[in-house]
Amino acid sequence: MTEKFLKILTGINRPSAPSSGSMILVRDLYSAMPETRTTFLGREPVDPAWQAAFGELTALSTVKRPHGPHFDSYVDELTREVGALIEKIQPHAIHAQYVGFALSQAFSRTAGNIPIIAIAHGPDVMVAERSAWEREGMYEVAAASAAIVAPTAALADRIDRLTGREFTNRLSVIPWGIRLSEARVRAHPPTEEGPLALVHAGRLDENKSTATAVEALALTEQPHHLTVIGHGVLREHLEQQALELGVRDRVRFEPFLPRAELWRRLPHFDAFVGTTAGLEAFGLVLIEAQAHGLPVAYSDVPEVREVLGTTGVPYTPGDPRSLAVALDEMGRDAHLREALTSAALKNARRYDISTTGRRLRELTLRVAF
The missing domain is CATH 3.40.50.2000 (Glycogen Phosphorylase B;)
Incomplete structure (x- = not known):
């Protein structure tokens, strides 16, 4: 027909x-x-x-x-x-x-x-x-x-x-x-414990609350590194914040990347950090990260909780200490990261x-x- x-x-x-x-x-x-x-x-x-x-x-x-x-x-x-x-x-x-x-x-x-x-x-x-x-x-x-x-x-x-x-x-x-067929997972994800190579991508504004991730880095027990990819009105403020908190050497800022380039880069990180403190319609970039096998720490707002549920690690929105605890837990527990990678890939296939x-x-x- x-x-x-x-x-x-x-x-x-x-x-x-x-x-x-x-x-x-x-x-x-x-x-x-x-x-x-x-x-x-x-x-x-x-x-x-x-x-x-x-x-x-x-x-x-x-x-x-x-x-x-x-x-x-x-x-x-x-x-x-x-x-x-x-x-x-x-x-x-x-x-x-x-x-x-x-x-x-x-x-x-x-x-x-x-x-x-x-x-x-x-x-x-x-x-x-x-x-x-x-x-x-x-x-x-x-x-x-x-x-x-x-x-x-x-x-x-x-x-x-x-x-x-x-x-x-x-x-x-x-x-x-997303275009799931174009996502690529790292062939051999790291299994050792220790500091994580973290990535965050999105608009740099108040609602996305990237500041939560920068502040969390100053509170973690492990010296994780964070790459922030995106543009927005708060870019200079975030750079100054990282400097004042003493973590500027562990935070790297990069401009907005075309999706093909972002997707090429994602498998080279250990985990993705989502930071939206207010409204998030869906959290598409979190699914992009999951489709590449990245464990996700996410701000526990209703829309994202609906999409990710137990396939990521939730933390209290806008609370850097809560995020720091979540990041250290992932850094110390390679088995947890392995389980989160499996859950992430399974969840991404729904979208x-x-x-x-x-x-x-x-x-x-x-x-x-």
């Missing part, structure tokens, strides 16, 4: 390049979705490799004004541009990335009879929890959507609460995934991007036909 061919319109209102976890996820997701032609709305500059992942990529021309007194007029202009594109493309369904952000609002105002699936990423939920104005945007998009997708039940519950539990029956949980693509496609077919 021939599968029904789907035309999907989606987009993220940023330069079209693999600059964040969500951008990489979206590229992987629509590449993995069979019998589908996806038109992606993004921004200049466009990465050539990014463009190849979609049936068509259109750069939006409306000048961005995402904050301040001109936001409403900006959304109005964006809505007119998006409306013309919808009329031209005539998709079977629209996937509105980030529930409540400007582009998803534009989709919700111009879709007409075309069904919308709103897809949450985390930052949209974070801003809605802080601002009544942002909650209004989330509510508008949720009300216009036939379905709302979150990668974890914990994140779905936050959205449900923020929208007054009026759209509970529209919420679906579809876990994120293949092809499964994410198949489930989202099935949901889209249900709402579109």
